[in-house]
Amino acid sequence: MGEQDAQRQVEQWGIFELALEAQTPGNPFMDVDFGARFVHGNRAVEAAGFYDGDGVFRVRFMPEAQGEWRYETRSDCEALNGRRGSFMCAAPGEGNHGPVRVADTFHFRYADGTPYYQVGTTCYAWVHQGDELEGQTLATLAAAPFNKLRMCVFPKRYAFNRNEPVYYPFERSGGGWDFTRFEPAFWRHLERRVGQLRDLGIEADIILFHPYDSGAWGFDRMDAASDDRYLRYVVARLAAYRNVWWSMANEWDFMGAKTEADFDRFFRIVQESDPYGHLRSVHNGATWYDHGKPWVTHLSVQGGTDGLRALRERHGKPVVVDECCYEGDIEHGWGNITARELVRRFWTGTVGGGYVGHGETYLHPEDVLWWSKGGVLHGESPPRIAFLRKILEEGPAHGFDPLDWRPSWDMWGAGKGDAYLLFYFAFRQPRRYFLGLPEGREYRVDLIDTWGMTVTPVEGTFSGHAEVPLPGRSDMAVRLRKVT
């Protein structure tokens, strides 16, 4: 193979891939430095390559600008060095909005300017379950409201997770692993799944480390050199996928063999290796990582969904509560809240100016719980989360911000300026509500049943000290949109 295998045309935020064959002495994962420099006008981007087994080296690149890109490889191996070529970057195809970025401090937007309202879910170990279940998971996701999926690179050993994965990230060595040799089949499989999520319009929140190893494989306690090599390899393989987000770890603080300094280093390695600046965060157990550190792009939180207004203001970054307990019926408190409670947490978090994540943990005869293995959804929250997503999409383009004013001590609202106002009542069931509306404005009012999934316009317009009639049941929201 040679540069003739490279594509001649790539869509913007698509993947350009160059494959080169070379016979190299020693361990090609360790002993060969390989990469390429991509140039567009006066913009140059360095992308690291990686060894993919069978004598093939690859370098992947995600062009962020349309037009001609030229490249030249660099390597300490003669056969891989100085190879030149070019390709054309065309307009993005349908459904391709580019990677998600932070926008307006507290929100997200695709690179093409399309708003992105994070509505995530969690299938930690779904890529380790075999083709049948993984296919079912993809089919479920295709019909579900979620636009982000949290997923681990490494397999998982934990409650309800006793099965061995199909693929392993490293080559076997005696009774253990050779952390200096990656197993290409594992990585090709992982990439395929990430690409399938991309094609469904789902961001892949890639969890790079996790503490759920239980001594099964030891991927949670590799030495620092192996950790760092692993990170660079993941980034070299996956960064060109536009739908990738990086999560340094799940429950980072439960990883007994790692320190906060290790995580600082992980963040910096990922930040330096990823030419595209994909979103970066880390998810907490009991102790939070300092989200104020400059390499953290947004908060990824396990915690409550109250008070997100204060949280986002403290850090000046978007807040995603990825884990606020899951809908389910298992014995663990993090996985047995009702659908109604989860939907309330979604709404509370949204009105607080944050974004919330879903998970589902219903007991299953074969331990196929969505939260870890995927499969099908059994719960009652997903349609309500779809309904909330629709409300978000019908709302202000840049997302919800908590209002500066409160109609009363117990009530926060969200909106944007005075054009759009949204109030959420949770377990409150008023039959009427008084709102002091901004001077000189008139509003149309919709009653939103967040559980019943209905939107009922109220006749007439409202202004000044307005009495809004409500149905006297819980889980309602009121939406006001400015007419004049």
Add this chain to the structure above:
Amino acid sequence: MGEQDAQRQVEQWGIFELALEAQTPGNPFMDVDFGARFVHGNRAVEAAGFYDGDGVFRVRFMPEAQGEWRYETRSDCEALNGRRGSFMCAAPGEGNHGPVRVADTFHFRYADGTPYYQVGTTCYAWVHQGDELEGQTLATLAAAPFNKLRMCVFPKRYAFNRNEPVYYPFERSGGGWDFTRFEPAFWRHLERRVGQLRDLGIEADIILFHPYDSGAWGFDRMDAASDDRYLRYVVARLAAYRNVWWSMANEWDFMGAKTEADFDRFFRIVQESDPYGHLRSVHNGATWYDHGKPWVTHLSVQGGTDGLRALRERHGKPVVVDECCYEGDIEHGWGNITARELVRRFWTGTVGGGYVGHGETYLHPEDVLWWSKGGVLHGESPPRIAFLRKILEEGPAHGFDPLDWRPSWDMWGAGKGDAYLLFYFAFRQPRRYFLGLPEGREYRVDLIDTWGMTVTPVEGTFSGHAEVPLPGRSDMAVRLRKVT
């Protein structure tokens, strides 16, 4: 009249009353000092008397010991001074357990040793609504689960409360009031209602001041001398009712004309004037009074029902969350939570080692809201509160204490030693739960549906690391009682 009008026999914790007639110059409310000393063996109790209009002075006394009591009046008015007599104090009648006292630091008990599990409600201004509605309120209370009622002495002007009372506590004077002259009809009416509550087994939590006057009568901004005289008059009239508790104020901090020092003084006046040491507390708005002060017998709180364990330990006193938002559908956040949410707060508070109060605020065409005016109950929480009261009564005699151990991070339990354990799941819906039970003990298990009001015994006994099967729905509790 004379001492011949005194009773010859009074039950323990009943009321002995002596009425004396005297023509006195000036204002008999102000110018006459009158009281009596009651002696039983070597115990002597001083009780203040009061002027009741029409030339009649009364002194009331609640004997706390059986046997012969002798008394002698004292007054600076000759006709009221030095009158002697005696009466026999007999055993208490049925349903008479004496006044409620603090017991075991965090709990309550009647004077005769019967446990008292506070299950309160609130009808602030019920005694100001006229006989018809007041009669209906009493009929409702007779069939309701509540054993304490929060009620104001003064009438109320506030949202849903625009009506004038039937009686006023002071004589009219021009366009205002003569705070030096009490209106006996008002007080006799109040006493009658307190006595009717007593006969229903309901403690009367008498709220001495409140901020809901709105300039209607000015009872919230009397001068200090009038405040103090008023307090002594209330105590002289009511302290002999065994079911009286003293609440210095509702939302004390919203009383703009009073300072914290005023409340310190109110507490001390009540403490010094009341010969029986009835329970004393004060209820907060936004700012809490320091419940650590020695004259506060228990916490009377407006607030959440989470974390009562820490709260009670901080103060070393019982905690009553009198106001944790009311079941209802009004526009105010303090009065529009669902019945389910209120019942959850009752259970959460109970498992935390505290006691909780009810209130109801459903809109009504004539503004007859239970929380203020009484009438009938419309809500769904009272039968569930009755059910909780039954669970309490079936529990350890001295009430629930939070367990020192937790089965998991998300779960607190209550009980007493290792003989009785109670766990509450609120919005969690596990289908099974694992409990590490105390070594060498065997338990019977009941599943309690706190909303469905059922108790379902689980077959067999449980010990060690026990798996308890649950129905996979919310609002469940699990009760374990030791067999061996």
